[in-house]
Amino acid sequence: MLHYANPQNFLNLARRLTPWFFGAGIAMIAVGTYLGLVIAPPDYQQGDAFRIIYVHVPAAWMSLFVYGSMAVASASAFIFKHPLGDVAAKAAAPAGAVFTALALATGMLWGKPMWGTWWVWDGRLTSELILLFIYIAYIALWDAIDEPTRAARMARILCLVGAINVPIIHFSVEWWQTLHQGVTVFRTDGPQMPASMLTPLLIMALGYTVFFVGLLFVRMRTEILARRLRTLRLNIEGAFA
Amino acid sequence: MRAFTALLLRDIVLSLRSGGGAWLGAGFFVLIIALAPLGLGPEPALLKSAAPGLIWIAALLATLLGLERVIEPDLQDGTLDLLRMSALPLEFVVLAKVLAHWLTNGLVICVLAPLVSPMLFVDAKALWVVAASLLLGTPGLSFIGTAGAAVSAGVRRGGVLLALIVLPLNIPALIFGAGAINAVQHGSDPRQALLLLAAFSLIAAVVASLAAAAALRLNED
Amino acid sequence: MVFRGLSFDVDAGNALVLVGPNGSGKTTLLRILAGLLTATIGRLQFFSDDRAQVSDDTRDQSAHFVAHSDTVKSSLTVKETLRFHADILGADRTRVQSAMETWDIARLGDLPGALLSAGQRRRVALARLSLQDRPIWLLDEPLIALDRSVRARLHDVCADHRAAGGLIVAASHEPFLEDAATLELGAHA
Structure with a gap:
């Protein structure tokens, strides 16, 4: 494992594994889509409208999973002072933001037939929205600081503070919901779903995850190479100074 | 201790003197409360029901003011180097700065809020909850805000970034703070919300002072 | 680097x-x-x-470190700045006066930083060297x-x-x- 902490070794490994992750991810998403849209029976209440669950729920899971991974990566960068953790967290953030936006968009699409409006201040939807803001702040911080090492350190700290705050925000939003007698939310009570509905969901979630790892590898490679390019440029300019 | 007091007093003096902007936050707070009826209409029932949220949104935005002056000037003029080389641990540097910001910003809002809340038709018996919620919550806002200021120090046009970082993290204070005032307006017990608010401020104090100190320690390379 | x-x-x-x-x-x-x-x-x-x-x-x-930046605040007077530096360094406050004399800024003591020239600001920064023996x-x-x-x-x-x-x-x-x-x-x- 330690072997791959070396950026060069990681680059080699990532280059070899990327196509496999993309292939497996796309295959699983294709299978999951087919099973979910064609094979799974319609819901007895919602008919076919429920099928958006196969995009919405995995995206919502991923929005949290990606932030969790970023927090782990940032913490390891913080503790072991290893740059790969920062690179991973930075590379994951836009993907996480897109998953979060996807969860929000599909949640709104789902809301229209179910609740009759595009948006309700449902607890989970609200938490997703706040999570999107936190992703955007994290990305903006990276963007705002020119010097990569300093940006990495500040982003690390923000990511960890966010990680501690996300459960608190979630709790406060839940509390806020009970206070305002929010709309009755359609619940995806997992165990009560028939296997024909649940299996595609799990396959989709796995497909999303594997696809994300492929994407992460590509973005991390890009980031590492971009940094090398920057160093080379600095050295060349230094030589002629 | 001497260095701590010196830093605290200096930050307070700096914000009270010209260019310091100590009263900006309080002025901004009062302005938002006064603008709300102009936008929402003078209907007492509507304003009363909107009051908890308005008061707390105004507090959230008003505490943002002045945060840019908490870390940035010391970074720019080299005082931060002096503080980093001093015997005072950076966690205490952060604490002094948070305290100075709160005393010149949050505390003033706490005092003013019960005075201007009647403009939103908040009942007299609810005013103590307005004050108590702000008293418990605004320290948390100053802590999170200072951590945001430390993380974004040295950034060009850092003010917008600062708001982007700090506002989402302060959402629990908004929810619990407005919740407390709401509760008392509906005749229920605001204590649960106030306790949650206090818990938020305590957690913010621990997390934000560690985070801000780490950011100051690592701020250059 | x-x-x-x-x-x-x-x-x-x-x-x-x-x-x-x-x-x-x-x-x-x-x-x-x-x-x-x-x-x-x-x-x-x-x-x-x-x-x-x-x-x-x-x-x-x-160690004393005097960097490019002057550590002078525009709204603090020279005396206030040096007293603050003395407090942060843990130095004796009574040395503020002699430090100002050493660097020839004693007559500027009550002027706020905003009114100082670049050279005077530099002298305030250098006066830190005389606040404490390091x-x-x-x-x-x-x-x-x-x-x-x-x-x-x-x-x-x-x-x-x-x-x-x-x-x-x-x-x-x-x-x-x-x-x-x-x-x-x-x-x-």
């Missing part, structure tokens, strides 16, 4: 002047010495009189914005410091402490 094959030592009573073109890392090296930056690879050792190694914390407390002085471009008489003053103060067994590491574009050893930095970067 990368230093390669850089090695030097400075003994008590001596001085080292860092020279080199812009971007050769003079400031970076001073900041590493001040403990404000950490060198990724390499060793930095400080020894006390009995050749015992000094810990990082002790080193921070035994063996190591780290000076980044100390001559900038100083007129001839203040330069002579700086020279005298530095000579006294070295005579008392202190050491100085300074970065300068202009000739400074001409009897001191120099370290050419550009060659190593």
Whole structure:
């Protein structure tokens, strides 16, 4: 494992594994889509409208999973002072933001037939929205600081503070919901779903995850190479100074 | 201790003197409360029901003011180097700065809020909850805000970034703070919300002072 | 910033002047010495009189660092600024007056920073050296914005410091402490 902490070794490994992750991810998403849209029976209440669950729920899971991974990566960068953790967290953030936006968009699409409006201040939807803001702040911080090492350190700290705050925000939003007698939310009570509905969901979630790892590898490679390019440029300019 | 007091007093003096902007936050707070009826209409029932949220949104935005002056000037003029080389641990540097910001910003809002809340038709018996919620919550806002200021120090046009970082993290204070005032307006017990608010401020104090100190320690390379 | 094959030592009573073109890392090296930056690879050792190694914390407390920036606030008076510096350094507040006299800013004591000229602000920053006796002085471009008489003053103060067994590491574009050893930095970067 330690072997791959070396950026060069990681680059080699990532280059070899990327196509496999993309292939497996796309295959699983294709299978999951087919099973979910064609094979799974319609819901007895919602008919076919429920099928958006196969995009919405995995995206919502991923929005949290990606932030969790970023927090782990940032913490390891913080503790072991290893740059790969920062690179991973930075590379994951836009993907996480897109998953979060996807969860929000599909949640709104789902809301229209179910609740009759595009948006309700449902607890989970609200938490997703706040999570999107936190992703955007994290990305903006990276963007705002020119010097990569300093940006990495500040982003690390923000990511960890966010990680501690996300459960608190979630709790406060839940509390806020009970206070305002929010709309009755359609619940995806997992165990009560028939296997024909649940299996595609799990396959989709796995497909999303594997696809994300492929994407992460590509973005991390890009980031590492971009940094090398920057160093080379600095050295060349230094030589002629 | 001497260095701590010196830093605290200096930050307070700096914000009270010209260019310091100590009263900006309080002025901004009062302005938002006064603008709300102009936008929402003078209907007492509507304003009363909107009051908890308005008061707390105004507090959230008003505490943002002045945060840019908490870390940035010391970074720019080299005082931060002096503080980093001093015997005072950076966690205490952060604490002094948070305290100075709160005393010149949050505390003033706490005092003013019960005075201007009647403009939103908040009942007299609810005013103590307005004050108590702000008293418990605004320290948390100053802590999170200072951590945001430390993380974004040295950034060009850092003010917008600062708001982007700090506002989402302060959402629990908004929810619990407005919740407390709401509760008392509906005749229920605001204590649960106030306790949650206090818990938020305590957690913010621990997390934000560690985070801000780490950011100051690592701020250059 | 990368230093390669850089090695030097400075003994008590001596001085080292860092020279080199812009971007050769003079400031970076001073900041590493001040403990404000950490060198990724390499060793930095400080020894006390009995050749015992000094810990990082002790080193921070035994060095004065006067950087490019003046540490002067526009709304604080000179006296207030120096008192604040004394408090942060843990120095005796009674030395503020004599420090102001040493650097010829005593008559500016009640002026706010906003009204000072560049050279006067520099003198406020340099006056920190006289607030507390610390063996190591780290000076980044100390001559900038100083007129001839203040330069002579700086020279005298530095000579006294070295005579008392202190050491100085300074970065300068202009000739400074001409009897001191120099370290050419550009060659190593």
